[in-house]
Amino acid sequence: MSKAIETRGLTKTYGVTPAVKNLNLEVEKGSIFGFLGPNGAGKTTTIKMLLGLLIPTEGTATILGLDTKKDHLKLRQKIGYVPETASLYPYLTVQEHLDLIKSLHKTWNETLINRYLDIFNLPKKQKADQLSKGMQTQLALLLALGHQPELLILDEPTAGLDPIMRREFLQTIISEATQNNQTVFLSSHVLSEVERIADTIGIIKHGELVLTRPVDELKTEEKKIRVVFQGDAPKHILNHPGVIKVEQEKRSYLLTVNSNLEEILVAIEKTKPFAVDILDLNLEEIFFEYTKTEGRLLR
Amino acid sequence: MWFKINPASGIPIYLQIGQQIKTAVASGALQPGDQLPSVRELALELTINPNTAAKAYQELEREGIITTIRGKGTFIANQETPLNSKANLELLNHNIDRLIIDALNMRLDLQELKELIDKRLTDWQKNLNREGQT
Numbered sequence: 507m508s509k510a511i512e513t514r515g516l517t518k519t520y521g522v523t524p525a526v527k528n529l530n531l532e533v534e535k536g537s538i539f540g541f542l543g544p545n546g547a548g549k550t551t552t553i554k555m556l557l558g559l560l561i562p563t564e565g566t567a568t569i570l571g572l573d574t575k576k577d578h579l580k581l582r583q584k585i586g587y588v589p590e591t592a593s594l595y596p597y598l599t600v601q602e603h604l605d606l607i608k609s610l611h612k613t614w615n616e617t618l619i620n621r622y623l624d625i626f627n628l629p630k631k632q633k634a635d636q637l638s639k640g641m642q643t644q645l646a647l648l649l650a651l652g653h654q655p656e657l658l659i660l661d662e663p664t665a666g667l668d669p670i671m672r673r674e675f676l677q678t679i680i681s682e683a684t685q686n687n688q689t690v691f692l693s694s695h696v697l698s699e700v701e702r703i704a705d706t707i708g709i710i711k712h713g714e715l716v717l718t719r720p721v722d723e724l725k726t727e728e729k730k731i732r733v734v735f736q737g738d739a740p741k742h743i744l745n746h747p748g749v750i751k752v753e754q755e756k757r758s759y760l761l762t763v764n765s766n767l768e769e770i771l772v773a774i775e776k777t778k779p780f781a782v783d784i785l786d787l788n789l790e791e792i793f794f795e796y797t798k799t800e801g802r803l804l805r
Numbered sequence: 806m807w808f809k810i811n812p813a814s815g816i817p818i819y820l821q822i823g824q825q826i827k828t829a830v831a832s833g834a835l836q837p838g839d840q841l842p843s844v845r846e847l848a849l850e851l852t853i854n855p856n857t858a859a860k861a862y863q864e865l866e867r868e869g870i871i872t873t874i875r876g877k878g879t880f881i882a883n884q885e886t887p888l889n890s891k892a893n894l895e896l897l898n899h900n901i902d903r904l905i906i907d908a909l910n911m912r913l914d915l916q917e918l919k920e921l922i923d924k925r926l927t928d929w930q931k932n933l934n935r936e937g938q939t
Contacts, residue, residue, distance in 0.1 A: 538854050676852050681845070684855050701812040703854045722817040722860075729815070781910065786815025 510535045510657050510689035511556060515565035518551050518713075525551040527713040528565070533691060533706070535570075538684065540704030540721075541693040544797050548713040549693045550590065553661050556691070557587055570656055583612060586655035586683070588663045592646035596635035600628050600645055604652070611653035618682060619652050626674070640671045647675065651682050658683040659691045664699065672696070676703055701789040709796045716796050721789075728792050731761045732783040733774055740777055746770050762795065810851055818853055822861035830870060830881060831896045841871060841879045 511533035518526040526548040533539045543549050554560040556567055558578030567574040572581050594603060600623075608614045623630065626644045634642060643663060650658060658679065664672045676699060683690050694700050700707060701721065708718040733739075734757050744752050744759075748766030752759060763770055774782055787795070810821045829835040841847070844862060848855040862879060865871045873879045908918040 537856065673852055677849055680848050680852065680855060684848075698812060702818075702852055705854055705856050722819065725815055725817045780912075788813035788815070790813075 508535050509533065509568070510537075511539075511567070511569055511691065513556075513565060513567045516552070516555060516562050516567055517564040518548075518555060518560060519563045524713050526555070526562075526710075529710075529713075529715055531708060531715060531718070533689060535689050536684075536687040537705040538690040538692060538703050540700035540707040541691060541710070542695075542697070542700065542707055542793060543693075543710035547710045547797075549710060550661055551713075552710070553659055553691075553693060556659065557581075557585065582610075583653065584656045586650035586653065586658040588643075588646050588650045588658075588660045590661045590663075590665070592642040594634035594642055594645065597633060599631050599633050600637070601630040603634065603645060603649060607649045607652060613654065614652050615654050618654070619648055622648055622651075622678060622682075625678075639666050640668065643667060643675070644671070647678060651678075655683070655688070657689045657691065661693050662695060663692075664694065664696055672699065679703070697789045697793055707789070709793065711797050717792075724789070724792060725786075727767055728764050728787050728795075729767055730785040730787060731763060731770065731774065732781075732785060733759050733761065734780040735759070735777055736780060743770065743773050743777070746773060808847075808851055810853070812853075818851075819857050819861040819864065822847075822851075822858070823864050826861075826865060827870060828896065835881050837881050837883045839881045841881070843878060 509532055511531060513529050513531045516526060516529040516531070517524065529548075529552060531552075541549055541552070551560065555562050556569060556574060558574045558581060561575065569581055570584055572584075574581065595606075598606065604619060622628075622644075626641070626648075628637075628641055628645060628648075634645070637645065643666070647663065660679075664675055667675060679690060680703065692700065692704065704721055706718060706720050707724070709716050739752075739754075739759055743749070744761070746766065746769070748763050748770055749761050750764050751762035753762075754760075761770070771782070771784070808822060808825055810818050812818060814821065816824075826835065826841070841862075842850065844855055844858045847853075847858040847861075851858070862871065862873070866873060869882055871879055872882045905915070905918065908915075908921075913921075
């Protein structure tokens with residue numbers, strides 16, 4: 507079993523509104539998976555189902571080989587979770603939080619906790635409601651890391667952190683949650699950080715998975731080609747497998763390509779075009795490409 | 806060694822790291838036997854996925870640029886000149902390719918480019934000869 511997360515037809519419907527539709531998600535063990543999507547796309551609903559906090563309307567989710575419905579108590583020991591807003595007890599101190607969560611787990615790495623209390627400069631005796639937003643997030647991360655989970659699930663954890671804290675947060679994840687084949691499942695709107703640390707990304711839109719692909723492959727295969735042909739655009743190029751969109755402005759064509767890039771370029775070169783330009787796409791541009799909705803300002 | 810990566814570039818991060826190490830070796834900034842940071846250190850320094858750092862090193866090791874000695878670390882390969890010139894050759898070819906692409910974009914044909922290069926080479930040769938004499 508080399509999958510950390512595997513869902514089959516995972517669906518959640520609220521009343522008649524589907525929040526997540528027929529989701530088939532696979533996350534390799536030992537990878538960092540970036541889970542992206544616009545607000546309201548179903549990211550948090552998905553995460554809650556993975557954690558066993560929400561019962562799916564249909565379908566199954568298997569985490570580290572265990573079923574989220576039947577084994578969710580066993581899974582609690584293996585998963586670390588940092589929610590969107592740190593769910594802390596306002597009247598408990600940093601130390602009291604650590605003691606409380608420690609008591610819920612079979613294993614607890616005191617050395618790790620002390621090291622990061624130090625690095626983050628977290629005041630042990632301060633009550634949670636007196637901590638800054640950034641410190642609350644740092645504490646939530648420590649509470650999720652103390653039992654050294656096999657899978658760390660993060661739901662937009664760095665929202666509201668300053669750039670220094672954000673970098674520190676990511677470095678902590680890199681050094682403490684990626685060793686020994688640990689897996690990280692990260693939902694985030696900060697695409698530049700996902701681009702940095704994810705092996706694979708998945709994009710969800712209106713509750714459906716519209717793309718999953720290794721980041722390196724995205725980088726080398728998803729491109730736009732701007733081309734001016736000598737005459738009319740040859741049909742065999744516009745219809746070439748891998749060309750997913752054709753836009754035209756006067757004599758200039760803009761092809762959006764998601765595979766077979768080399769083949770397409772060779773075919774274009776053979777027509778002796780007036781000009782060819784390959785445009786790299788970063789994750790943000792790819793994200794827009796896959797999540798664009800008709801009738802909105804963005805184009 | 807200072808790495809500078811651009812996560813938003815169209816070039817995968819592991820290739821960016823590889824290219825920078827190759828350039829450093831070709832230019833002599835990194836010498837055979839020089840130690841590179843461990844995968845973990847590199848991942849932390851650049852805040853990237855350790856898998857990406859490992860992939861960069863695997864590629865370089867496959868190409869003979871670096872070697873990993875178990876328990877000791879990763880080093881620039883103790884290479885004879887052929888290997889060294891292989892890295893150099895790659896760098897040169899890369900630059901020549903870019904030149905060719907520029908020329909093609911300017912609607913120059915390859916013969917015209919060749920003539921241009923020949924002329925430049927002759928000029929350079931003259932200059933070098935003159936310097937040699939003084």
